[in-house]
Structures are given as structure tokens and as C-alpha cells.
Amino acid sequence: MDVHGNPYRSIRLSQDDRQVEIIDQTRLPHEFVVVRLSTLDQAVEAICDMQVRGAPLIGATAAYGFCLGLLENAEDKSLRVIADTLIRCRPTAVNLRWAVQRMLTVLLPLSPSERVAAAYEEAAAICEEDVAANKDIGKHGGGLLREIWEKKGKSAPVNILTHCNAGWLATVDWGTALAPVFRAHMDSIPVHVWVDETRPRNQGAHLTAWELVSAGIDHHLIVDNAGGHLMQHGQVDICIVGTDRTAASGDVCNKIGTYLKALAAFDNQVPFYVALPGSTIDWQVSDGVGEIPIEERAPDEVLQVQGLHERQLVQVGIAPANTPAANPAFDVTPARLVTGLITERGICSASRAGLLSLYPEKG
């Protein structure tokens, strides 16, 4: 997507085709800073500290992190060490494990001297496939937005509520939940987005709002608790969110607070869709609530907020000094609350049968 009129991706190779460039997402929307990763440790740090985040981008960064690790040592023993180091970074987004497994499958049969070139090729393929998948999610989800607009007699914009950031910054390009919004906007369908701020890290306020401003798309930032009220008053036509891990049963695990939005949508008969590329499906999990590991992050993320003060990024405390905080980063929305899954292969019901109708090779 465009940044100040220039096409950008959230991750790319530097000019030497070896180092990796990412946008430091901890500094947006106030500073647009491109950071160069040259070692496995730097890639691990970028994922752990959330300079890169969002399930597909975590997977893509892990794939390139693998390449950087191999530049340091391409022996058999080192492949396992690199894989284990990367997989430990964040537990919930399944794309991390998926990308690392994919790299191992390609690299293990090769001799050490063949591995570096093959690794860069595979990481590039993972990125290109992600872009193509998200573009297709945009096409299918954009169709839904067009239908809603037509049902409204083309008289008013389609109001979409989204949670967290599942835009292009969370993927290599296009995004998942925001891809239909970008598509609709490009097709001149009027859209308006309600952006949940998404405490504690405020990915909605920091990243989704920034993407929408950059794209010139109409939106309002709202506090996380406003969604139910807006739905009760007919101000939300559709919710679309992303997912970090989709169980084979159709349960979806996404940023903390997603479940509450789904409950409110259900109570108000607002369609609740989840957008995902196939890489986000964990076919080994059938009970999302019971089986998906939920990342617990540092209490400081709850006890403090980050913002701009006198042109400096600062953290300020918002709670009494001795208040302990808990910080589960994701929750699971059961399939029964999900109207449909928007994938690169089309839209299906949130169920094993629905997913298998689009991915029959997994049956």
C-alpha cells in the first residue's frame, strides 16, 4: 500500500538482497522508521518486541529470520536451533510455526552449501503468496461490502467495525480484515470504518487509523467499549476482524476483546466475519477455547500508555503504583458467533465442513 504516495510493503529485502527491512510498528503513527535486520537475534527481537506483529507478518519475518540465521551457520544442528529460537518468540499466531515448519521442510534435505539461496527463495515465496492471498480476500470480502451497499439502496456508506490491526501492516501487503475495505474503496463503494482503539497496545489507534488516514478512507476511532452501543443503534452494518489462529472447527483466536464484539454482534444481528489466509488455519486444533495457547504479555502494557509528548514518544502510568495487572493478549470467539470466514478461496461457514469445502486437500 502507499505511504506518502510511494508503494510500500511491511517487509522487504534491502538492496544487497541479504538484509531485511521492516517498518518499526512500535513508533507509528508518530514516526515512520524503517529498521534493518541483519542477524537472527535482531529478527527474534523484532517479533518479541512487536516492531513487527500481526500473524502473517510474524510468519514472513520468521522466514527471513531463518535466512539471517543460516548466513551465520547453515549446518544441520543450526537448523533446529534457529527453528526453536524463532518458534519461542510468540505462542499464539500459528503462522510463526507454519512458516518455520515450511522452511525446515525445504532446507533439511539440502546440503549446507545449498541452503542459503533456497531459504531466501522460500521466504520470498511465503511473502508473495501472502500478498496474493490477501488480495483475493479483498476481492471476496469486497463483494460482501458491495452487497450491503446495494441492500442499503446505495444511499449511505457501509459501516464496518474492526478490532486491532488486520491491515497491510499486519501482513506483507493488503491485510486481511482491511483488504475488503481497501478493495471496496478502490471500487468506489463508500465505506466508513469504526476503529476500536484496542487496548492495551492500541493497534487500532496507532496502526489501523494510520492506514486509513494514508488511504483516505473515512473512519472514526472509538474506545473499545463503544461497539455494543453503536450496534444497538444500527450504526454498524458488518464487523470484520482478523485471526491469529483459526481452529479446524471454525473457532477463531484474535486480539483480546474480539469475543466481546462477537457477542454484541450476535445480540444485535450484525454479521460478524473473520478474514484469514489459509496459513492461519491450525488443522490440528478442534477446540479453540481449550487448545489454543494464549500469550500473556507484560503487565506494564496495561499499567502504562504510550503517546507523543513534546515530540517525544513517552510512556505514562495510568494506575496506582502497586496495582498488579493481568494481560492476556488474545481471546477465542467460538464458531457459533461467526457469520462466515473470508478466505483467499472464497467465503465459507465457520465450521469444519465449511473449511473443508474450500480446503478439501486437508480432509
Ligand code: MRU
Ligand atoms: O498482538 P498483535 O498485534 O500481533 O495481534 C494482531 C492481531 O490480533 C490481528 O488481528 C491478527 O494477527 C490478524 S492480522 C492479519
